[in-house]
Amino acid sequence: MLHALSQRFISTSSRLRHTHSRFPPNLSRSFSKPRHIHQTQIISHPSCTTHNEFLDFFEHLLRQCTGHKQCKQVHAQIITTDTSQSEFLAAKLVTAYARSGLIFDAQKFFDTGPVEGRSNLLLWNSILRANVSHGFYEPALKLYDKMTNLGVFGDGFTFPLVIRACAFLDRLKLSKKVHSHVLQMGFQNHLHVVNELIGMYGKLGRMDFARRLFDRMRLRSYVSWNIMVSSYAFNYDCDGATEMFRRMELEGLEPNPVSWTSLLSSHARCGLREETIQLFGMMRVRGVGTTAEVLAVVLSVCADLAVVDKGKMIHGYVIRGGFKDYLFVENALICMYGKCGLVEDADKLFLGMESKNLVSWNALISCYAESGLCDEAFTIFSQLNDHPFMRPNIISWSAVIGGFSYKGRGEESLELFRQMQSIGVMANSVTISSVLSVCAELAVLNLGKEIHGHVVRALMQANILVGNGLVNMYTKCGSFKQGHLVFENIDSKDLISWNTMIAGYGMHGLGENALRIFYQMLESGFKPDNITFIAVLSACSHVG
DNA sequence: CTAGGGTTAG
Numbered sequence: 001m002l003h004a005l006s007q008r009f010i011s012t013s014s015r016l017r018h019t020h021s022r023f024p025p026n027l028s029r030s031f032s033k034p035r036h037i038h039q040t041q042i043i044s045h046p047s048c049t050t051h052n053e054f055l056d057f058f059e060h061l062l063r064q065c066t067g068h069k070q071c072k073q074v075h076a077q078i079i080t081t082d083t084s085q086s087e088f089l090a091a092k093l094v095t096a097y098a099r100s101g102l103i104f105d106a107q108k109f110f111d112t113g114p115v116e117g118r119s120n121l122l123l124w125n126s127i128l129r130a131n132v133s134h135g136f137y138e139p140a141l142k143l144y145d146k147m148t149n150l151g152v153f154g155d156g157f158t159f160p161l162v163i164r165a166c167a168f169l170d171r172l173k174l175s176k177k178v179h180s181h182v183l184q185m186g187f188q189n190h191l192h193v194v195n196e197l198i199g200m201y202g203k204l205g206r207m208d209f210a211r212r213l214f215d216r217m218r219l220r221s222y223v224s225w226n227i228m229v230s231s232y233a234f235n236y237d238c239d240g241a242t243e244m245f246r247r248m249e250l251e252g253l254e255p256n257p258v259s260w261t262s263l264l265s266s267h268a269r270c271g272l273r274e275e276t277i278q279l280f281g282m283m284r285v286r287g288v289g290t291t292a293e294v295l296a297v298v299l300s301v302c303a304d305l306a307v308v309d310k311g312k313m314i315h316g317y318v319i320r321g322g323f324k325d326y327l328f329v330e331n332a333l334i335c336m337y338g339k340c341g342l343v344e345d346a347d348k349l350f351l352g353m354e355s356k357n358l359v360s361w362n363a364l365i366s367c368y369a370e371s372g373l374c375d376e377a378f379t380i381f382s383q384l385n386d387h388p389f390m391r392p393n394i395i396s397w398s399a400v401i402g403g404f405s406y407k408g409r410g411e412e413s414l415e416l417f418r419q420m421q422s423i424g425v426m427a428n429s430v431t432i433s434s435v436l437s438v439c440a441e442l443a444v445l446n447l448g449k450e451i452h453g454h455v456v457r458a459l460m461q462a463n464i465l466v467g468n469g470l471v472n473m474y475t476k477c478g479s480f481k482q483g484h485l486v487f488e489n490i491d492s493k494d495l496i497s498w499n500t501m502i503a504g505y506g507m508h509g510l511g512e513n514a515l516r517i518f519y520q521m522l523e524s525g526f527k528p529d530n531i532t533f534i535a536v537l538s539a540c541s542h543v544g
Numbered sequence: 545c546t547a548g549g550g551t552t553a554g
Contacts, residue, residue, distance in 0.1 A: 095545075125545065157545060164547090195547055226548040233549090261549040293550040300551065328551040335552065362552040369553085398553040430554050437554095465554065 054081050058089055062096040071096050071105065087120040094123065098130030106130045107139075121155055128161040137165040141174075159187055160196040167200035175200055191217075195224050202231025207240065226258045233266035241266035261294045273301045277310065290317060292326040299332035303339035311336040331359045338367025361387075362395045369403030374412075377403045394428055402434040410438040414447070427454070429463040436469035440476035448473040461489070468496050475504025480513070493524070499531050506539025514539035 058078055065071045075093060090109075097106035110127045124147050131140035144162045147154070154162065159182055166175040179197060187193045194217060201210035214220070214228050225248050232240035245263045248255055255263070260283050267276040280298050283290070295318055302311035315333060323329045330353055337346035346367045353360060361384045368377035381400045384392050397420045404413035417435050421427070427435070432455060439448035452470060460466045467490040474483030487493075487501045498521040505514035518536050521528065528536075 091545085122545080129545070160547065192547060199548080221547085223548050228548095230548060256548095258549050265549070291549070296550040326550090331551045333551090359552045364552090366552060393553095395553045400553090402553065428553090433554060469554095 055086060055089060059092050062089070062092045065096045065100065067100050068102055068105070071100055071102060075109075087123060091120065091122040091126040094126040094130055098126070098133065101134070103130055103134045103136065121152065121158070124152060125155075125157045125161065128158065132161045132165050135168070137168045140165040141169070153185065156187065156190050156192055159185075159190070159193045163193070163196040163200050167203040170204060172204055172206070175204060189218065191219060191221055191224070195221070195227055198224065199227045199231065202227065202234055205235055207231060207235055207237065222253070222256055222258070225253065226256075226262060229259055230262035230265070233262050233269060236266075236269050238266045238270040238272060255288075257289050257291045257294070260288055261291055261297065264294055264297050268297050268301050273305050276301045290321055292321075292323045292329050295321070295323055296329050296332040299329070299336045303332075303336040306340050308337075308340040308342065311340060325354070327353075327355065327357055327360070331357075331363050334360065334363040334367065338363065338370060341371060343367050343371050343373065358384075358390055358393060358396070361390065362393075362399060365396055365403075366399045369399050369406070372403075372407055374400070374403035374407050374409065392425075394425055394431065397425055398428070398431045398434065401431060405434045405438045405441075408441065410442045413438045427458075429460055429465045432460065433465045433469040436466070436473045440469075440473040443477050445474075445477040445479060448477060462491065464490065464492065464494055464497070468494075468500055471497065471500045471504065475501070475508070478508065480505065480508070480510065495526060495529060495532075498526055499529075499535055502532065502539065503535040506535050506542065509542040511539045511542055 058074065058081075061074050062071075065074055071093075074096070078089060078093070094106045094110055097103070097109065106127065107130070110123070124143070128140055128143055131137075131143065140161065144154070144158070144165075159178075162178055163175075163182070166178050179200075182188065182193055182197065194213060198210045198213050201207070201213070210228065210231055214224065217224060225244065228244045229241050229248075232238075232244060241263055245255055245259060248259065260279075264276050264279050264283075267273075267279060277298065280294065283294070295314055299311060299314050302308075302314060311333075314336075318324050318329055318333065330349065334346045334349050337343070337349065346364060350356070350360060350364045361380065365377050365380050365384070368374070368380060377400050381392060381396060384390060384396060397416065401413050401416050401420070404410070404416065414435065417427070417431070420431075432451060436448065436451055439445075439451065448470075451473075455461055455466055455470070467486060470486045471483050471490075474480070474486060483504055484501070487497065490497050498517065501517050502514045502521070505511075505517065514536060518528070518532070521532070
């Protein structure tokens with residue numbers, strides 16, 4: 001009986017999608033203002049007498065629910081009617097809870113719900129989406145396992161969600177298992193599912209797999225093409241992104257604003273800053289509409305180049321294009337002004353923002369820190385620390401630790417590092433490199449060794465930033481042997497690794513060692529820069 | 545129930 005009931009409900013609701021609501025206009029108006037929902041209104045409305053009418057009514061209501069109170073209210077109302085047995089409404093309720101960020105309420109409702117609902121794919125998909133969209137990837141996959149064990153087969157909405165969860169968990173083996181599941185279930189030609197698979201392999205850094213799937217597609221959408229361009233961008237492959245973009249044009253598809261955004265992002269990520277700005281110009285010449293995301297990319301490039309006039313021009317586009325209320329665009333503007341040295345403009349922008357997130361705070365802290373105003377940076381950091389519901393994260397801590405370190409105020413930098421550790425915020429490679437540079441400046445070998453121990457325990461030795469920091473710290477503290485050992489163990493040395501090692505030997509008068517490293521560097525095919533030559537010359541001058 | 549793009553720490 002329940003099944004028949006839910007069938008009827010679904011058909012009613014799909015009919016509603018194509019026609020206008022059949023509620024009287026005065027009540028329809030109240031739907032658009034969810035704050036005016038009152039229990040009495042719901043239950044006493046004369047037009048809701050039959051099952052279907054209640055069902056349509058509650059669906060409509062749930063769609064507009066925002067916040068705990070409203071969801072609970074409607075939920076309570078549903079329970080008082082016999083629509084509470086509806087599988088369809090159960091799914092809608094899960095979606096409503098999830099949309100309001102109440103994932104635990106959604107999960108609780110799902111867990112305590114009727115067993116009959118467990119065969120309802122709509123409900124499974126809703127709870128999966130609730131989990132995936134809130135970053136609960138592991139639980140999402142457990143749910144998928146559970147539903148498979150119960151003999152419920154996923155559909156074209158289930159698999160994209162499961163694949164997405166896999167992509168974020170970054171486990172290739174698991175991802176391949178889900179991929180084979182997709183094939184078993186016959187979804188290898190499902191556009192949405194294949195797009196999601198391509199994106200998954202892109203996120204896992206396996207562009208070979210992504211490419212093979214893409215090339216074998218019989219039908220591609222804009223999303224398929226854009227996922228390829230953006231996946232190449234994500235993997236710092238500017239050539240791959242450009243090739244895809246061109247191929248798109250060759251096949252007669254006009255790249256859309258999202259394609260352009262990904263192309264620009266690929267250039268920005270590869271450090272091709274001038275080219276990014278040129279591409280932005282080309283985009284405008286071709287009359288492609290700009291997006292908030294592309295403005296954020298271009299602003300970040302302007303920040304790196306510290307080209308304030310260009311940055312101010314983009315600020316103009318932001319205002320004219322109506323993008324100024326996009327939080328991430330405002331954040332990019334703060335950062336741009338900060339990197340261009342216009343801290344006051346950044347501060348003014350920050351103060352004028354209607355809503356701020358942690359990125360906004362971190363951007364402002366960094367502005368002050370980069371300008372050498374570490375006391376001001378610390379003031380903002382303290383304000384963030386006193387915030388009612390935001391806590392400084394590793395980026396906030398790194399910014400302020402780095403700020404003091406950069407200014408030569410090592411003791412304060414180390415004190416902040418200790419405080420950070422004491423409250424259990426985990427240091428990452430950026431934090432470690434700042435602290436190591438303090439150890440090098442203050443020549444505190446003991447602390448440096450301690451940090452080295454931490455690096456080993458946290459499995460950060462492979463990180464180039466950390467490796468270079470250790471080499472610098474050991475050589476500056478006079479421990480050449482240790483420094484050289486760490487240097488030798490860096491798998492993919494960069495220019496900075498070589499320069500640090502040469503300078504390390506040079507400043508202590510070990511000219512011959514410095515020269516030997518210099519020749520090894522040349523043999524490895526590295527092109528020395530002016531810093532290399534200064535280091536080599538100073539090493540030689542010590543020897544005479 | 546409908547996928548793709550973005551900003552902050554070195």
